[in-house]
Amino acid sequence: MMRVFTILAGAAALATPHAAIGETLPGCSVALAYSQAHQGLAVLVLRDGEVVCSSAKVDEPHEVWSGTKSLVGLMAAAAVQDGMLRLDETAANTLTEWRSDPQKSTVTLRQLLSMTAGQPSAVGRPQGYADSLKIALVAAPGTRFQYGPAPMQIIGEVMRRKLIAAGQDPNPRSYIERRLLAPIGVRVAEWRNGPDGNPLMAQGLVLSAREWVKIGEFVRAGGTVGGRALVDKHAFAELFQGTEANAAYGLTWWLPRQSASRDPVTRTADFAMSPTGLPRDMVVAAGAGDQRLYVIPSQRLTIVRQARLDLAALLMRSGGADWSDRQFLTLLLGK
Known part of the structure; x- marks a missing residue:
């Protein structure tokens, strides 16, 4: 433990907080140091929409990786409001080629969004939309949590076809930007496409901390901007409810809930393995390399943490990660 604090003390000299005038978080400096000691690039914390802790480089865009998935959930809630x-x-209501498959014909959009539709867990570059539809199920729909890119790519194809049917631009990215990001005021630096030229729905979104935090503030405000709901309120609430297969994962958002899931991604998230003491209302968008967007309504906080993705270290992880969400939040909040 002494070695940990020695490292943090040394890093603290390099991680000068740029907090707003007025109220600041007492744990800001040590939390910035902890982040920096674990490949950190940027940290930005808002309380009631005002900056109370900030590192440098919060305006530099970085890939949020699977943090992109949580935006897909918000897209679905907007599409519910639009009656789409x-x-x-x-899913077979839209994906006609699934109607003759005994298992795929029963898969719901909720199951795709909650990673319980039956597609196998996978890592790496996602396949295109059409190829994702062809992936065989390895579990009965609704029975097992299996984290991977395929469900989000399939949702992308569902939305593409629904947008065509509605006479709109069929690009899901265009829909998200028009319906959500533009009203929120988010500027996208980049959004990578998959091998088929369609936007990657499982990853690929590139944002600065200052832009990503705006999405968190939208969530903290209950899916509203200036008091106006941009998404269906019931669908929005369901994004943050876990499933029987994994209590720590809702519809594209992570939750601080004890999870019995054996999925390897869940096993490396300590807010799922040991959530005791963490704010119960916290919700998290998480990406590879420990990219994080934490939203804690009860404490009026929205927190972004971005980091370098060390692929070698990521592949060597087994059963736990050097990065600890619990440690970071404990330091930051002074708990």
Whole structure:
């Protein structure tokens, strides 16, 4: 433990907080040091929309990796408000080629968003939309949590076809930017496409901390901007409810809940393995390399943490990670 604090003390000299005038978080400096000691690039904390802790480089865009998935959940809630879909409708309502498959024909959009539709866990570059539709199920829909890119790519194809049917631009990215990001005031630095030229829905979004935090503030405000709801309120609430297969994962958002899931991604998230003491209302968008967007309504906080993705270290992880969400939040909040 002494070695940990020695490292943090040394890093603290390099990680000068740029907090707003007025109220600051007492744990700001030590939390910035902890982040920097673990490949950190940027930290930005807002309380009631005002900056109370900040590192440098919060305006430099970085890939949020699977943090992109949580934006897909918000897209679905917006599409529910627009009358384009229902969370419990089957994907086969739109994906006609699935109708003759005994298992795929029963998969719901909710199951795709909660990673319980039956596609296998996978890492690496996602396949295109059409190829993702062809992936065989390895579990009965609704029975097992299996984290991977395929469900998000399939949601991308569902939205593409629904947008065509509605006579709109079929690009899901265009829909997200028009319906959500533009009203929120988010500027996208980049959004990578997959091998088929369609936007990657499982990853690929590039944002600065200052832009990503705006999405968190939108969530903290209950899916509203200036008091106006941009998404269906019931669908929005369901984004943050876990499933029987994994209590720590809702519809594209992570939750501080004890999880019995054996999925390797869940096992490396200590807010799922040991959530005791963490704010119960916290919700998290998380990406590879420990990219994080934490939203804690009860404490009026929105927190972004971005880091370098060390692929070698990521592949060597087994059962736990050097980065600890619990440690970072404990230092930051002074708990």
